Amino acid sequence: MKPKIAFFDFASCEGCQLAVLNCEDILLDLLNLVDIVEFREAISEKAPRYDVAFVEGSINREKDAVRLREIRARSRVLVALGACACGGNVQARSNALPPVENYDRVYGKDARNRVQVDNEFWPYWTHARVQPIGDVVDVDYYLRGCPIAPGEFAHLVKSLIVGAIPSFPANAVCVECKENGNECVFDHGDTCMGQITWGGCGAVCVNNGYRCDGCRGLLPHANVDAHRALLAERELSPSDIHNRYGLFLSAQTRGKEARV
Amino acid sequence: MRAFVATEHDLTRWLRGLAAKTSVYFPQKTGSRNFRFDRVDGRAEMSFAGYRPTVVPPGRKIAPEREVLFRFRRDEKGRFTVRPTEPEGVQILAGVRPCDLRAIKLMDIALLDGPGDTPYRRRREATAIVAADCLAPCDDFAFCAAVGSLTHRDGADVFLTPLHGDFLVEALTDRGSDLVDGAPFKACANAADRKAEAEAKRAKPFGRQLVASPAALPKIIEKRWASAVWDRSVSRCFSCGTCNVVCPTCYCFDVRDDLDVRDPLSGERTRHWDACMLPQFAAVADGHNFRPTAAARQRHRVKRKFEYLPNRFGEGSYCVGCGRCARQCTAGIDIAGIVNDLAADGEVAS
Numbered sequence: 001m002k003p004k005i006a007f008f009d010f011a012s013c014e015g016c017q018l019a020v021l022n023c024e025d026i027l028l029d030l031l032n033l034v035d036i037v038e039f040r041e042a043i044s045e046k047a048p049r050y051d052v053a054f055v056e057g058s059i060n061r062e063k064d065a066v067r068l069r070e071i072r073a074r075s076r077v078l079v080a081l082g083a084c085a086c087g088g089n090v091q092a093r094s095n096a097l098p099p100v101e102n103y104d105r106v107y108g109k110d111a112r113n114r115v116q117v118d119n120e121f122w123p124y125w126t127h128a129r130v131q132p133i134g135d136v137v138d139v140d141y142y143l144r145g146c147p148i149a150p151g152e153f154a155h156l157v158k159s160l161i162v163g164a165i166p167s168f169p170a171n172a173v174c175v176e177c178k179e180n181g182n183e184c185v186f187d188h189g190d191t192c193m194g195q196i197t198w199g200g201c202g203a204v205c206v207n208n209g210y211r212c213d214g215c216r217g218l219l220p221h222a223n224v225d226a227h228r229a230l231l232a233e234r235e236l237s238p239s240d241i242h243n244r245y246g247l248f249l250s251a252q253t254r255g256k257e258a259r260v
Numbered sequence: 261m262r263a264f265v266a267t268e269h270d271l272t273r274w275l276r277g278l279a280a281k282t283s284v285y286f287p288q289k290t291g292s293r294n295f296r297f298d299r300v301d302g303r304a305e306m307s308f309a310g311y312r313p314t315v316v317p318p319g320r321k322i323a324p325e326r327e328v329l330f331r332f333r334r335d336e337k338g339r340f341t342v343r344p345t346e347p348e349g350v351q352i353l354a355g356v357r358p359c360d361l362r363a364i365k366l367m368d369i370a371l372l373d374g375p376g377d378t379p380y381r382r383r384r385e386a387t388a389i390v391a392a393d394c395l396a397p398c399d400d401f402a403f404c405a406a407v408g409s410l411t412h413r414d415g416a417d418v419f420l421t422p423l424h425g426d427f428l429v430e431a432l433t434d435r436g437s438d439l440v441d442g443a444p445f446k447a448c449a450n451a452a453d454r455k456a457e458a459e460a461k462r463a464k465p466f467g468r469q470l471v472a473s474p475a476a477l478p479k480i481i482e483k484r485w486a487s488a489v490w491d492r493s494v495s496r497c498f499s500c501g502t503c504n505v506v507c508p509t510c511y512c513f514d515v516r517d518d519l520d521v522r523d524p525l526s527g528e529r530t531r532h533w534d535a536c537m538l539p540q541f542a543a544v545a546d547g548h549n550f551r552p553t554a555a556a557r558q559r560h561r562v563k564r565k566f567e568y569l570p571n572r573f574g575e576g577s578y579c580v581g582c583g584r585c586a587r588q589c590t591a592g593i594d595i596a597g598i599v600n601d602l603a604a605d606g607e608v609a610s
């Protein structure tokens with residue numbers, strides 16, 4: 001019997017599910033190997049149990065956490081799909097502000113004060129913290145990146161189907177960047193998060209003339225102090241450094257950064 | 261040995277002619293000031309004028325970053341059938357510097373030792389090398405002369421020496437002789453004199469120096485196991501593996517299976533470069549890591565280059581002094597500096 005696969009999304013742009021649909025060269029072959037039973041981006045079917053659940057998005061509200069736990073309970077394997085699910089992504093920056101200030105900034109004082117007493121709206125507002133899904137449930141595999149690397153998605157699905165152990169080495173982006181023979185971003189005067197960021201993307205941004213912004217999250221062994229010092233030596237101001245780390249890595253580096 | 265004189269224009273025209281028939285790789289500009297061994301096509305800009313060492317060394321065309329070792333299929337009963345990969349065609353590496361030439365020699369010695377590495381041997385035998393001498397240090401980080409790479413010639417099929425505006429072209433092997441057949445070069449009768457004249461103009465000392473000779477280093481480094489230099493050298497290290505990936509004599513690899521999406525019971529066994537500075541490199545079953553700190557990994561890397569492999573193969577330093585690892589390290593970690601610090605440090609062998 002083909003494994004049942006499902007896709008779910010929380011706070012995200014759903015771009016990682018789109019990235020899955022964009023694996024056009026292998027998508028039809030993959031569909032021969034699995035049954036997709038839930039996929040809001042593409043189909044409307046539902047199923048009671050899943051062999052593999054792919055979860056996109058961060059957990060912002062208690063009701064999301066309840067739904068996520070329920071998905072976990074029905075899934076044999078649960079995969080975090082993309083930077084929001086893996087590390088909280090850009091929205092985790094709001095964690096640095098108290099929710100009342102945050103709502104005020106985004107919606108204005110009037111709206112904030114009004115919805116707090118409105119049972120119809122308040123449950124949708126009541127998030128206090130943006131969390132990666134791994135803060136709420138056990139996660140079996142992480143597909144990192146904003147968006148995910150399609151090759152890693154295919155590698156994981158194929159490995160799960162045959163019972164092989166998928167490999168996502170904890171290597172810096174630099175490994176793949178150098179393999180490609182790229183000129184180092186630092187060598188042409190820019191700065192880069194590659195040294196402290198999980199690889200697996202093939203250094204796609206540097207290959208195409210940009211730098212690494214760290215969307216795949218902080219490596220477990222990341223030498224953050226040395227990296228901040230390096231950025232400072234390259235004449236980035238403390239607020240520039242704060243913003244570099246704040247873009248994709250705020251959920252992982254919160255509390256460890258220099259105050260600005 | 262046949263010797264000729266040629267202009268740079270003659271040489272690039274000759275290489276373009278060869279490139280029409282076979283794969284020719286030559287350092288070409290990438291980014292603002294770096295070079296990469298790319299395939300020569302009609303539009304390739306080629307110049308023998310001093311270029312920095314390429315980001316990755318030319319030897320990686322012989323030991324590539326990813327290669328298929330064989331294809332396999334498992335049937336329903338669990339039986340495997342294995343199909344070897346087809347050999348690739350002939351390739352020419354041109355514009356190879358003496359440091360990289362020596363690195364290829366050292367790779368040959370390490371990888372063809374014992375039963376030998378078949379895919380490497382196959383590709384090495386199908387590779388012709390056109391090397392070019394250096395009369396001035398190419399980069400502030402290079403210390404090729406200090407480790408005996410500058411005068412290395414073994415392994416080149418054709419060797420070029422810059423003269424006044426022209427180049428001396430020497431065919432050192434039969435294969436090299438075949439390559440220069442029909443080339444628009446002028447025969448040179450006094451090759452040895454012209455070469456000696458060019459070499460005499462080299463800067464002395466040539467580039468950076470080490471405080472100890474490569475022959476003395478294994479004994480010195482052996483006695484520095486507990487040196488404080490190791491810790492000091494990695495305070496800024498990211499363990500990003502760059503120093504390994506750009507090294508022309510790093511040959512460690514990992515093996516993985518890439519499954520076929522049309523039939524996941526079949527696939528390719530592939531080999532990928534690995535890097536001993538990566539934290540997981542020395543992790544073994546059950547999660548134990550026998551080099552858990554960056555300092556332990558740095559010690560291993562330096563000892564491989566200057567102690568373990570020199571002792572194992574007797575071919576001198578396994579660092580060729582190209583300076584790539586230091587040039588590319590964003591943390592500014594410099595292997596020549598580490599070696600000099602170690603030599604200056606007292607004995608701490610505990």
